[in-house]
Amino acid sequence: MSFFGKLKQRLTRSSSKLEEGLDAIVEDGGQEDAATTAPEPVAPAADPVVAPASVPQAAEAPVSTPTPPPVESPDAPAKPGLLGRLLGRETKAVVRRTLDDDMLEQLEELLIASDMGVDTALRVTANIAEGRFGKKLSTEEIKDLLAAEIARIMGSVAKPMPIYPKKPQVVLVVGVNGSGKTTTIGKLASQFKAAGKSVVIAAGDTFRAAAVEQLQVWGDRAGVPVLTAPEGSDPASLAYDAMVRAEADGADLLMIDTAGRLQNRKDLMEELAKIVRVIRKKDETAPHNTLLVLDATTGQNALSQVETFQKLADVSGLVMTKLDGTAKGGVLVALADKFGLPIHAIGVGEQIDDLAPFDPEEFARALTGAD
Template identity: 75%
Template sequence: MSFFGKLKNKLFKSSSKLDEGLDAIVQDGGEDAAPEVDVPAPEPVKTPDAIPNDIAEIPTDESEPASEVAPDQETDLVRSSDPLAEAVAQAPEEASKPGILGRLMGRGGESADLRRVLDDDMLESLEELLIQSDMGVDTALRVSANIAEGRMGKKLSVTEIKGLLAGEIARIMEPVAKPLPLYATKPQVVLVVGVNGSGKTTTIGKLASQFRAAGKKVVIAAGDTFRAAAVEQLQVWGDRAGVPVLTAPEGSDPASLAYDAMTKAQEDGADLLMIDTAGRLQNRQDLMEELAKIVRVIRKKDPDAPHNTLLVLDATTGQNAVTQVEVFRKISDVSGLVMTKLDGTARGGVLVSLADKFGLPIHAIGVGEQIDDLAPFDPEEFAAALTGLDAE
């Protein structure tokens, strides 16, 4: 199954919530569909034939990513994918009696034949639905206003609303869908941060395995010295990928381990050094200060380090992810995001809120525990999966 296929299936909770909400909005005051309705259609979102497995790009310059790279510098980690979903702008055909799945997902049946005039009441209901989907108040209002522009008084079906909604989501997220930049600097230091349970350790293991498979020499530093399980988990990934994992006795100073790891990576000529950190609650000042210390110490070896600081976010936390981004940006100069656990939540809309509010690159998203469940972030496929468009 393609990653988009997994994304569709595993975003069932989020798409189902939107499906049911849109269905209810149209049924509340809806009328039988007219033969023709003059409704401006959203720009189509094209579907590619295949999804690359790339997760990073290698620029030729040491400080700035380049638009083109030499063949010997190519790697196969997260690169922006081609669009992967098609927004349907036309009205649905007369539907037959829906099955159990169709009813559960709010598709088919009477609502498929209904349209509702877009008025102030409908617009307010749409805004409330998007807010409930963890899209955030500001983003929800902006998306609703863009959908309403030039369409007030027009009759819309659920399918048409989904198409318009997917188009707006993709437009917001297009600028942040960026691969993880790789530079000529050796070792390139990638610091991975996040709160407890966000999926940092698993993400590091998956990234290291993919980088290694692309021919990169990778070293992992198990900087979560307070949790033996995290170290063991990284060692399992390291053994699986053939990547060395540097550890220290439980309770050791993480900053010292990071410094030693940089020395080791330099001696070995490693391309990448990935440093795990202890899960930090943003309201624990002592732990946040410890993270700041790690950054200060590694800059003694390289003033430009860390070259990437990835913030791993758990999608199930909803709008709390916004607070996490704000805090970690102050402490560690976050350069990009990875969103995990999209398969276990109805709060997928929070990723739209993050893109709209911060504009930070989203390098990858995770929808499971397997290595291929971490893949490049593509705005069109995400928008289609989130709104359930492909099921129409």
């Protein structure tokens, strides 16, 4: 299966929520237009008799081009023509609804319910409406417009984690407990290793033995050494030892896991600050990346986590996990719109290869269910 197919399948819960909502909005007050569909294109698409009336292709839907007005087809045949029947095509009614204030309001509500946040939802709907007010739109057309708008918002934040010539490049990984830090470190380590980089992991959450054990499991899976320290010991001193080891080994990357207990913000802030101070004794330019790992299932809460962690650490980029199995995938659009922080990757499952580079167009199409 293509990666896009897989991503679409993983984002089913988010996309079906949007899809069902859009269907309901268009059907509420929409009217049927007869349109011919060609599920299996057995003849050239340009065939004037059977070409689809006005459903644009998702991948080609330009952001700023107004949607072609629907083909008014009062005389459209109720049944396929002879050629249509010979070619095995069927006529299917397409429901279209005139884009008016009511419909825009419903669209805004749907996007807010999909965790896009109020500001982003309003902006997205306003951009969709521009130049299209009073036009008739089908669900498929709205999906395409929505996907194009989301891809536009997210285009500027889609950036892989930058790799510098510095050895070791220090990657500090922060985020609340359970957000997926350990899993993401394991997945990233495996990808970097496959790309020919040597990686060392430091299990900096020294307060939870289970967290250290889990990181070791991921290190084994990725084939990467994991440095640990006894439970309750100082994470900063482990980070320092890890710097020494990574330097001695000539490692390209040192990934440092950290604790995520937000319950005591002051302690956590001091702990992170101390880790940074100590690793800077070995390299004053470190950490070179501070990745904030966010759990998509927390929805709007992810926004306040970004705000909090930006105060605790110098966050340089985001990884959003658990986009599979949540209907809250829209939160990533809100994050991009609100903070503009680079989104390096998305987690779409619990397996080692379930970390995908963030591709705004594929994500937008998978999220909206556009083809």
